[in-house]
Amino acid sequence: MELRLGGVDDMIRRLVDVRRWAAGNNKMSQQVVSEWEIRQLCAGAKEVFMRQPNLLELDAPINICGDVHGQYRDLLRMFKECGFPHQQNNNNKHLFLGDYVDRGEQSIETACLLLAYKVRYPEHFFLLRGNHEVASVNRIYGFYDECKRRYSVRLWRAFTDCFNCLPVAALVDDRILCVHGGISPHLRSLDQIRELPRPSDVPDSGLRTLACSATSYGRTPPSLVSEDGLPTKKGESPTPSAPTCSTSSYEATTSTYSAGRIRWFRTDTSSSQIEDSSPSSPRQITAESLTMMEQ
DSSP: OOOOHHHHHHHHHHHHHHHHHSTTOSSOOSOSSOHHHHHHHHHHHHHHHHHSOSEEEEOSSEEEEOOOTTOHHHHHHHHHHHOOGGGTTTOSOEEEOSOOSSSSSOHHHHHHHHHHHHHHSTTTEEEOOOGGGSHHHHTTSSHHHHHHHHSOHHHHHHHHHHHTTOOOEEEETTTEEEESSOOOTTOOOHHHHHTOOSSOOOOSSSHHHHHHHSOOBSOOOGGGBOTTSOBSBTTBBOOSSOOSOOSOOOOOOOOHHHHSSOOEEEEETTTTEEEEOOTTSOEEEEGGGGGGSOO
């Protein structure tokens, strides 16, 4: 199906306008977007995801954002800092690394706005899959209950069908490999990521599971590594051997749930600089100091 862009623009306008009347309201009770519209949006986003590869190859500069977890007002504040896509004339690129739903109180609005931006700006707005974009996980951690309470179980199934089509990795300037969870010890070639089937649920083990839900790859103290080389602490871990896919590797914990705020970075590999652009602590940092940032 093809969504009318005018309809998507109107949906974005309503979702962004939520900040005006919900600034002091901790819980969202009003339906800003109808269930029919959201189901149409999920179907349209699914088609966009399936037209693009499982391994996105992107160019810098680009804004890279970590977990959102239903923190909708924080998401709006982040866009206020770095620019709303619909106010940027498509010039500002964004990459989100997954975990859009669960835990927070506004997962539906969060998912809707991100999907709407993806449909509206498919070549400038990119979403990866996290472990909370998996039915067996968000069935437990809040998203299912939010859909059931505010709309219906049928809407949760529509989101599930859409999430099953999300790509799992992005390569920025052929130098920075971005995934939600980490690099699998089974990964020997980027072609393995390209060839992962979609749509698909995430299995209990294997390459897709580790790309979506393992801990992040980076420089980790030996005390955090088990005997088989796998991580023992969420947010910090190596793999037994990293694939030869880039000239540099960067690691950062970007979880809004653990850090207390959404973390996002703007990277430009031509200058070897990555800017920590979290609203509460903007600063310039080099790639070498990235892993030393305050968690």
